[in-house]
Amino acid sequence: MSTGQSFILFEKVKNIVTDTQRAVVRNVNAAMVCAYFQIGRMIVEDEQEGSERAYYAKETLVKLSLALNQEFGKGYSVSNLEYMRNFYLAYQDRISQSVTGIFQSPFLLSWTHYVQLLKIKDNDERTFYEIECVNNNWSVRELQRQFNSALYERIALSKEKDEVRQLSQSGQVIEKPADILKSHYVLEFLGLQENAKYSESDFEAAIINKLENFMLELGKGFLFEGRQRRFTFDGDSFFVDLVFYNRLLRCFVLLDLKIGRLTHQDIGQMQMYVNYYDRKIKLPEENPTIGIVLCKEENRTVVEFTLPEHNEQIFAKEYKAVLPSKDALKKQLE
Known part of the structure; x- marks a missing residue:
């Protein structure tokens, strides 16, 4: 057997082993989550038989925790048993309709994910994050980051009232240009201080250094196409800061970075970039180009009177260098 054939055989065997290992992990996770659900159900049913529920429940969990830890080792602390109890209470309707046996589970995430959820x-917000975790294969760390950056509120604030409910039923659905937008973008991972002085070049370099994080913040379906994309006409050269392609919308998405307050010149410049890509770059079967001016301070009046009334291609959005206040955004949403 030649070296090339040996390598091909190795790759095939490796893929089988890797796929099997992943399947084992998924099955173990599903069995563990379902077992914890059943433990939570038993705790709730036992509580309902107690005469003094609050005191009885506390004493029961302490004794149960000690006994389980002695039998099986760590993992059955009182706090973890309380999570199992709350897990059952939060998800009992779903599993009662979907599960006929202990190892048949509708749950697609790890126990650590559900603890965070x-x-x-x-309930609506929790369901939204669960759907996004499953659809985007978020790690627990990414789930925590998206929650802390108030993703749910930021998407909801960018939608009409009748569209907000859909977030808890289907997650973020990308069907039109406005669907990829958030009320603002949170870029705390860049390490830029809120009031520090930095140039647009510094801003761009920071994004490139944290490109994976930035694309997660942009949302679904984004592919990176390039930076400082140049085009020239009549002897003048122009540069688009960042160019992406959204495979769900099947269109280019251009980003222009501004570290100050939005001006009408910024909107006009982006209009030129979008027109150029629509007329010279995009293919006939692709959808119209989207342009986003990412600025430190948005000016809605400038946007309103610079762009057409039914504009669906050019948007201006603020960015924040620090995590927003979830409470403030919740109040704004309400």
């Missing part, structure tokens, strides 16, 4: 009190 249980910290979200609002």
